[in-house]
Amino acid sequence: MLTKRIIPCLDVKDNRVVKGVNFLNLRDAGDPVELGKRYSDEGADELVFLDITATIRSKKTIVDLVERVAENVFIPFTVGGGISTANEIDILLRAGADKCSINTAAVQNPDVLAESAERFGSQCVVLAIDARRKKGESGKWIVTVKAGSEPTNIDAVEWAVNAERLGAGEILLTSMDADGTKAGYDIELTRVVAEAVNIPVIASGGAGTLESLAEVLEQGKADAVLAASIFHYSEYSIRQVKEYLAGQGILIRPVR
Amino acid sequence: MSLKQQVTVIDYFAGNTYSVTKAFEHFDCQVDLVSQPNLIADSDILVLPGVGAFGDGMETLRQRRLIEPILAHVERGRPFLGICLGMQLLLGSSEELGVHDGLGIIPGKVRRLPDEPGSKVPHVGWAGLHIPEEQDSSYWKDTILRDVPVDRDMYFVHSFAAVPDHTEHIMSRTGFGTHWFCSSVRKGNVYGCQFHPEKSGPAGLQIIENFLRL
Numbered sequence: 001m002l003t004k005r006i007i008p009c010l011d012v013k014d015n016r017v018v019k020g021v022n023f024l025n026l027r028d029a030g031d032p033v034e035l036g037k038r039y040s041d042e043g044a045d046e047l048v049f050l051d052i053t054a055t056i057r058s059k060k061t062i063v064d065l066v067e068r069v070a071e072n073v074f075i076p077f078t079v080g081g082g083i084s085t086a087n088e089i090d091i092l093l094r095a096g097a098d099k100c101s102i103n104t105a106a107v108q109n110p111d112v113l114a115e116s117a118e119r120f121g122s123q124c125v126v127l128a129i130d131a132r133r134k135k136g137e138s139g140k141w142i143v144t145v146k147a148g149s150e151p152t153n154i155d156a157v158e159w160a161v162n163a164e165r166l167g168a169g170e171i172l173l174t175s176m177d178a179d180g181t182k183a184g185y186d187i188e189l190t191r192v193v194a195e196a197v198n199i200p201v202i203a204s205g206g207a208g209t210l211e212s213l214a215e216v217l218e219q220g221k222a223d224a225v226l227a228a229s230i231f232h233y234s235e236y237s238i239r240q241v242k243e244y245l246a247g248q249g250i251l252i253r254p255v256r
Numbered sequence: 257m258s259l260k261q262q263v264t265v266i267d268y269f270a271g272n273t274y275s276v277t278k279a280f281e282h283f284d285c286q287v288d289l290v291s292q293p294n295l296i297a298d299s300d301i302l303v304l305p306g307v308g309a310f311g312d313g314m315e316t317l318r319q320r321r322l323i324e325p326i327l328a329h330v331e332r333g334r335p336f337l338g339i340c341l342g343m344q345l346l347l348g349s350s351e352e353l354g355v356h357d358g359l360g361i362i363p364g365k366v367r368r369l370p371d372e373p374g375s376k377v378p379h380v381g382w383a384g385l386h387i388p389e390e391q392d393s394s395y396w397k398d399t400i401l402r403d404v405p406v407d408r409d410m411y412f413v414h415s416f417a418a419v420p421d422h423t424e425h426i427m428s429r430t431g432f433g434t435h436w437f438c439s440s441v442r443k444g445n446v447y448g449c450q451f452h453p454e455k456s457g458p459a460g461l462q463i464i465e466n467f468l469r470l
Contacts, residue, residue: 001383001431002379002380002381002382002383003381003382003383003409005381005382040457041457041458043457043458044457045382070274070275070278071278074275074278074279074282074454074455074456074457074458074460074461075411075455075456075457076411076455093272094272094274095274096272096274096275096278098275098455121307121308122378123378123380123413169378169380170380198376199376200380200381223381253382253409254409256405256408256458256459
């Protein structure tokens with residue numbers, strides 16, 4: 001039986017880990033190399049690195065930083081942020097990433113998912129969706145792009161289903177409404193997407209209390225939880241989270 | 257204690273070798289990434305990583321004339337570690353996309369994981385290592401799994417698994433749905449791990465350290 005995964009996320013800007021609320025008001029949270037090493041040593045199941053400045057800064061800087069983080073990370077390592085082609089994925093995989101997440105580029109050109117899955121295998125290809133609740137219509141979410149700044153007309157659930165068909169191996173699902181608020185994940189969004197696809201769904205946005213993590217894994221049917229603030233600011237350690245979840249009867253990889 | 261060993265990682269363009277290299281460097285090893293037959297023949301410790309299809313992997317080893325030096329290394333009784341596809345290639349043959357011959361170091365086949373409800377193929381994620389049913393608790397004592405607690409989770413990414421002919425070559429098994437599959441093999445100093453020790457956190461690093469201390 002596969003265990004549910006606990007995944008710290010490094011949102012990186014100007015070589016520093018930052019964290020904001022609803023993608024705004026960023027504050028410093030530390031050095032990505034140090035934090036990555038710490039989470040790998042402490043028993044995190046995977047690590048995600050998101051270049052939140054994406055398209056603006058030079059790619060070379062990011063590749064160098066990814067390489068330095070990967071050097072100390074002995075758990076699966078996903079890199080995302082501004083990736084638009086299979087060739088860029090190739091460069092990041094060589095720099096030590098195990099998977100790459102694609103967001104805006106996949107919306108603009110869905111073929112990039114198929115091409116990447118064909119070249120590197122579906123297990124390398126993560127589709128990141130930044131979803132926002134549709135105003136005035138309950139149970140509907142739209143896809144937003146460019147770090148959540150631009151809404152589209154695309155339904156988030158339909159997009160997840162399409163992405164699986166195109167070759168995505170995993171969905172990193174972020175609730176824009178919940179991100180950074182620590183008010184709990186969007187359980188409904190996570191459950192609807194998890195039930196619509198046959199690939200793992202990583203719930204993201206809103207991690208706050210230990211109960212909120214258990215809730216999205218159980219009721220939200222997520223395969224993994226992504227969290228940033230609660231780990232960066234040492235509100236909870238990986239061990240505390242895992243011990244709590246194990247106590248709730250959730251199958252996790254214990255920290256030794 | 258610094259191990260200061262020289263490790264040869266075979267680079268045959270089947271996936272990236274970065275993580276494997278970093279894991280050995282973590283123990284102060286000098287890692288040589290090689291793809292020429294003569295350099296493999298000179299190696300003390302040989303590592304065969306790899307992701308991708310079995311047939312392609314064997315074909316690349318054949319074209320680059322790497323099969324003979326690998327077999328010669330094993331023949332001399334020197335430590336060898338195959339990871340993921342590198343483990344599967346140790347077997348006699350595989351059923352992945354047609355039937356392909358393997359290195360034949362460990363008699364047996366490579367077969368697709370069974371499809372059953374609730375178990376997704378590819379099998380991606382963390383799962384535990386167990387001692388084979390017919391063996392007792394001291395079974396891992398003299399292997400690279402010594403000191404690794406039973407049911408310690410390792411990281412897997414695969415759709416196929418080895419089915420060795422002889423139970424003595426099965427070092428560990430791992431549950432998949434209602435089945436078990438062979439998650440690591442051993443024959444003398446030849447080891448193979450279906451999981452990725454270089455991606456399995458501190459427990460995986462322990463296995464690499466044990467391998468270096470053989």
